Amino acid sequence: MTDKRPTACLLVIGDEVLSGRTRDANIQFLGQRLGELGIPLREVRVIPDDRAVIVATVRDVRARFTYVFTTGGIGPTHDDITSECIAEAFGVAWVVHPEAYAEMAADYAARVPPVEFNAARLRMATVPEGATLIRNAVSVAPGFRIGNVHVMAGVPKVMQAMFEALAPTLEGGVPTVSRSVHAIGVFEGAIAEPLAAIQAESEGVSLGSYPYYRASGNGVAIVARGVDAAAVEAAIARVAAMFRADGKEPAIGEPT
Structure with missing residues (x-):
């Protein structure tokens, strides 16, 4: 019997996973939750924080799977390059998202004491042009979706919150x-x-x-x-x- 359900691929992005410094906890969660939605996880790749590798890999897998999910590399530091690379993979500009900017600015201003919304933090509100946001109920800074690619945080608690916000929008099949x-x-x-x-x-x-x-x-x-x-x-x-x-x-x- 041929399985005609939608398929999924996960890209785990980060030198820290490949080096053994960080143990990935997201594969099991996504495999189980996607199975419950009738979207079997067919492939997982762990790739480095390397622009050329990320761009080439995203272009490859988005053409072969119904859904692509990424975890890691969307924070404020120099090695958080996933968002920029997704923009390059889709051939679009990397721009500040107005809703993300407004929500993050308000959140930082409301903290006691207030937190500066500096250039580093602004990176987390910058996404590929045309992307829609994936809400983050844990730490405000959002993930995003462009085409069939869904970009989420690497921190398990944040990733899980993003996925649950995203899950109702996914079209699945018969659950496993x-x-x-x-x-x-x-x-x-x-x-x-x-x-x-x-x-x-x-x-x-x-x-x-x-x-x-x-x-x-x-x-x-x-x-x-x-x-x-x-x-x-x-x-x-x-x-x-x-x-x-x-x-x-x-x-x-x-x-x-």
């Missing part, structure tokens, strides 16, 4: 259904053949095998994903039966 079962004392090599047989019998369902290691015992978790809830449930029931046939008692859900 996910079910899992696991068993202690199971080894992937022992279940590979019967698991492959279950996969072959489960049209429209994707089965993933994930070994885990715990003080309470090592085992394997199997996750079934698809858009047909009945088919997913049937597949995970076959997996549970497979575990029992191997003399292991399955537990529904993910291992703790």
Whole structure:
């Protein structure tokens, strides 16, 4: 069965992620939330704060996916170049957005003591010409949307607020259904053949095998994903039966 739902790509932008200094926490959130909206996340790329790389990558992925999301690089410092690069990728000017300017100016002025709306902070109100804002309920400075590209902050709390503001505007498909079962004392090599047989019998369902290691015992978790809830449930029931046939008692859900 061909999946005809909209597709998504995430670009994680930042030298700090590639260097290992910062652990990315946004991929899991977006993968789950997009799945709930029926927009499967098909590709994730982690790229540096390099103008040429960002521009080329944005041009590539926006032509291949329904939606492109970016995280990182929209702050006030010299290495926050995502917004400028998106403007270049679309071939438009990089301009101060009047609504962003007004909202940020008012917010800084209302703080106690007032905060200077300086040139560095003005960068956060500057977006590609023609872009629409993505509201930020956490720290005011907005993300933006141009074409099918949605540009958000890298800080997880801020990114999540931006995504929730954006989510109602996204046109999705049938949500992804996910079910899992696991068993202690199971080894992937022992279940590979019967698991492959279950996969072959489960049209429209994707089965993933994930070994885990715990003080309470090592085992394997199997996750079934698809858009047909009945088919997913049937597949995970076959997996549970497979575990029992191997003399292991399955537990529904993910291992703790």
